[in-house]
Amino acid sequence: MTVHERAFSRMGAQLTGSAIRQMGILAAGRPDLISFAPGYPDPDTFAWDAYRDIADDLLRAREADLLQYGPTRGYAPLLEALVPRLRRQGVACTTDDLLLTTGSQQALDLVTRLFVDPGDVVLVELPTFTGAIAAFRSAGARLVGVRQEADGLDLAHLDEVLAVERANGARVKFLYVIPNFQNPTGGLLSLAKRRALLDWSRRADVLLVEDDPYGDLWFPDVTRAEDTRPIKADDDEGQVVYLQSTSKTLAPALRTAWVVAPPAVIERLDVAKQSADLCSSTLDQRLVLEAITRGVLDAQLPRLRETYAHKRDVMAGALARECTGLASWAPPRGGFFLWVQLPEGLDTRAMLPAAVEANVIYVAGAPFFVDGSGHHALRLAFCAASVSRIEDGIARLAGVIRTAAASGRPVPPAGP
């Protein structure tokens, strides 16, 4: 045992990688591989010329703040620019309710540190975002899953789960929910259930952590902006900690996201962020601010909705052609993801080596489930691949599923 191994913390000794990030690494080595794995925005949608102009203007102005340490809370004019945008979505707030973070992943991490002691319970959807699972577990949370229905969280199951946990003396800290175009299911939580969840939160005295990276990406053929109204918009009592991001609308590289919460929460998150990374990239924040004030973001949104709605159509069409009878799915009303169920008995994790062999890749369902289920589901991201590659990739995937189904048993893992 090395000096490090002897020194690892309990958490440090247990650290293991994310399934999605590992898929990304796998994909990187195979140029012909068609990846439906990571939820990367289509780089053709990036506003390249606008960023070039903005960067040139900013660097030409030689304002010291641009390259200096910035406030931990975030660049003040950016926070000010977010306030009216949030108000338009129904979220009344001031800059005192805002903290800028290095992507929403950092927001999840800081919120977890603020609320979770080892052994505390965090409630999550079945399935839910793996990055959130990792953040919650890294603080020692015990994760308890709540089932989803076609219109989102199963409220009867939520009550049941809470009752069981409370009866066992658990400290239930918050419910983590992704109402808009959920990761990984693509599902949309109904407005009635949003209101019911807020009532539940008050009644149960349990916070909601509402993660909303995809809310702007509703597909106009089947969804209206009003359908994506944040739960936070109706939160008069500070029950909701709300997360937004520009990673899916402007660019993930500009690590810029924010938390909306009561000032008492924001002040403590600010202190936690001081020791986590002191401040987020100042240059990134300035690029995002200019993209907002110059109208780049607002010009992007209709284009993005159209692009991703079209890609969803292409993928759903290819699935209908190739996979009818082999799998089931419901085309999403927004976002990046299409969730596919294979027949029970098929194991999408065990099927992965065959998929890689066929040069197509997805994320297996199991890592999204905190209850050990999900083995016959998989997540397809239609956001990054081109239209022709989506069609080719689904054809390849159908071949892999057919082979697995024909073998009448789970495909065994390749190699020793």
Add this chain to the structure above:
Amino acid sequence: MTVHERAFSRMGAQLTGSAIRQMGILAAGRPDLISFAPGYPDPDTFAWDAYRDIADDLLRAREADLLQYGPTRGYAPLLEALVPRLRRQGVACTTDDLLLTTGSQQALDLVTRLFVDPGDVVLVELPTFTGAIAAFRSAGARLVGVRQEADGLDLAHLDEVLAVERANGARVKFLYVIPNFQNPTGGLLSLAKRRALLDWSRRADVLLVEDDPYGDLWFPDVTRAEDTRPIKADDDEGQVVYLQSTSKTLAPALRTAWVVAPPAVIERLDVAKQSADLCSSTLDQRLVLEAITRGVLDAQLPRLRETYAHKRDVMAGALARECTGLASWAPPRGGFFLWVQLPEGLDTRAMLPAAVEANVIYVAGAPFFVDGSGHHALRLAFCAASVSRIEDGIARLAGVIRTAAASGRPVPPAGP
């Protein structure tokens, strides 16, 4: 009590802000205030034109990776570019030994999570960097201080402290040390003591965390590059986790720093970073890489050494004129900071309101000490202020100290 207050974790309930960041906020509201508080680089040293050219070239090329999610480990060509630079400093490594972080503050945070369970002991210098103290405490570490001498850590005291902690059954996880131009003292650890510390680390079976943001900023009149040789350079057995950054040499806004450690440590830090912020700003990393490959960084270094050596001279000269007999200090051989001791009985924290009133500000000594001492010390940063403001600021400060000393007792805090 609100729903949040009921839900805070033990750590969340205790979060309080950093003294240095609070000084920064104070300074922001008073344009005539001369700040010697935060260790901000002189923005006149930033390579504005180079960054403008680089940003333009990068954004013109429209390479998808520039604005996409990047690998958690860091942009591979940047890691590759760091390897020969580290080798020139004597640190033999490959990209397997490297992890890129969102500033060194994140490196401190991730290293702490990897090694520290609540109650574990971390050894630190008396005094040491407040950001490190905050990161260690946020994981529940118990911090134990080791005294410093003119040439750095007091090795006899180190042995003594370790013996006491071990006798009490403490798990001592690592010793945190800033050998080059220490924050806050500006001190330089002697080469003999560096070798002795490495021996101690092996013998004691305690890791070293070596933080080196200022190593490149040695002042040519009194220091040679060899005097700053990292402890890591002689570490054949993986005893040292080594941190470097471009925040003080290129620009703090480009949140780009890195950890050098054995692959088994790096792999776990990578997983911890996945849940902390997924990846650092890709654009920042590309700007830093180009600044390295185009020779911008190497061209900066001699200029920075000259600029900061000159500012040190100006501040030391002003102190000699204004404060001889009132205070004692030793002009540093590199870096950003000048450490000043006032007579016992003066309290530099209590003196702060009078200093703000006189439009000059510093960081009081006490927050740098984990043992409750340091009340009559203060840290002056000579890096950010202009030469004329350094001279004015020291004259103002001398007036404040004279008044405090004449009153024969600590200056009481202003207001209720």
